[in-house]
Amino acid sequence: MLFTDPEIGIKKTVDPTAGALGGNRLPKPPPGRYAGSRVFSWLLRLDAERAFTVSLLDKLQRRLGRFAIPHLTLAILSLQVPVYVISLFQPQVLEPIRLVPSLVLQGEFWRLFTFVAVPPEVNIILAYLHFNMFYFMGTILEAQWGTFRYNVFMLVGYVATVAASFLAPELPASNAFLLLSVLLAFAYRYPEFVVNLYFLFPMRVKWIAMLAWGVFAWMMYVGDWNLRLSIGASVLNFFLFFGREILHRMRWSARQMELRRRELVQQNQPRHQCRICGKTEQSHPRMIFRYCSKCAGNPCYCEEHIYDHEHIEEVSV
Numbered sequence: 290m291l292f293t294d295p296e297i298g299i300k301k302t303v304d305p306t307a308g309a310l311g312g313n314r315l316p317k318p319p320p321g322r323y324a325g326s327r328v329f330s331w332l333l334r335l336d337a338e339r340a341f342t343v344s345l346l347d348k349l350q351r352r353l354g355r356f357a358i359p360h361l362t363l364a365i366l367s368l369q370v371p372v373y374v375i376s377l378f379q380p381q382v383l384e385p386i387r388l389v390p391s392l393v394l395q396g397e398f399w400r401l402f403t404f405v406a407v408p409p410e411v412n413i414i415l416a417y418l419h420f421n422m423f424y425f426m427g428t429i430l431e432a433q434w435g436t437f438r439y440n441v442f443m444l445v446g447y448v449a450t451v452a453a454s455f456l457a458p459e460l461p462a463s464n465a466f467l468l469l470s471v472l473l474a475f476a477y478r479y480p481e482f483v484v485n486l487y488f489l490f491p492m493r494v495k496w497i498a499m500l501a502w503g504v505f506a507w508m509m510y511v512g513d514w515n516l517r518l519s520i521g522a523s524v525l526n527f528f529l530f531f532g533r534e535i536l537h538r539m540r541w542s543a544r545q546m547e548l549r550r551r552e553l554v555q556q557n558q559p560r561h562q563c564r565i566c567g568k569t570e571q572s573h574p575r576m577i578f579r580y581c582s583k584c585a586g587n588p589c590y591c592e593e594h595i596y597d598h599e600h601i602e603e604v605s606v
């Protein structure tokens with residue numbers, strides 16, 4: 290009766306906000322008179338939500354896509370590598386380009402941008418490894434996501450790091466978020482990829498990422514609020530890009546575990562159980578169980594009760 294109602298029929302065809310017509314707004318669910326309508330409307334909402342987050346980046350891309358910097362990884366490296374080489378001979382070259390918020394507030398605004406060029410201050414082998422990994426993983430992520438998405442990912446890390454650094458204005462901020470967030474995103478996408486540390490130790494990238502997460506967790510626990518915020522800033526982009534997917538996976542695996550649990554419970558349930566006394570093939574392994582064909586529904590009985598029970602009458606409809 291519901292779908293022959295002329296009023297609803299007209300509403301359905303003329304409503305321009307209906308999801309099937311491509312709008313992002315929620316279609317009005319029909320009045321919930323049939324079973325499962327709440328589930329139905331919940332599913333619609335879930336789908337609209339997903340469409341929104343995908344289309345937000347797409348919309349931004351249409352407007353701002355032309356400002357995206359292609360080969361961003363290479364661009365950053367073309368700043369860091371020369372600065373690293375110079376700093377080997379002139380370590381003081383790094384001082385004026387670091388991000389020290391208190392000095393930015395005194396007018397040294399270039400520091401907001403130049404700190405991206407500060408290379409990792411480690412020995413040559415580690416620095417080479419750093420540059421190599423950053424180049425390799427960054428280019429792959431850019432190829433997978435497209436230039437614009439990759440730019441947004443890095444920009445979120447940059448803005449969050451700069452914002453967090455102003456909470457401890459005297460300390461120079463680190464640009465470790467560059468390699469870190471690329472490493473975490475890469476390891477999430479390609480966990481089985483093998484990296485040759487020092488060209489000697491092959492290591493799956495997921496273990497490196499696990500190690501990084503472990504160190505973060507430990508620093509979050511023992512560190513002060515400045516440290517916590519700067520760590521939070523360098524992983525914010527990771528959670529913005531992957532959080533929804535991770536939540537989805539967690540829900541899915543929780544459901545799988547629940548299904549598995551039910552399966553196991555069912556496996557342990559007896560297959561034969563006497564309707565009268567409740568004996569099962571588990572409690573009485575030697576007993577033979579039989580099913581009465583004269584009872585309605587053919588219930589199960591033990592050896593004794595198969596001949597000694599009142600038959601269940603068929604319930605007439």
Ligand SMILES: [Zn+2]
Binds near residue numbers: 563567
């Ligand atoms: Zn029995």
Ligand SMILES: [Zn+2]
Binds near residue numbers: 600
């Ligand atoms: Zn019977």
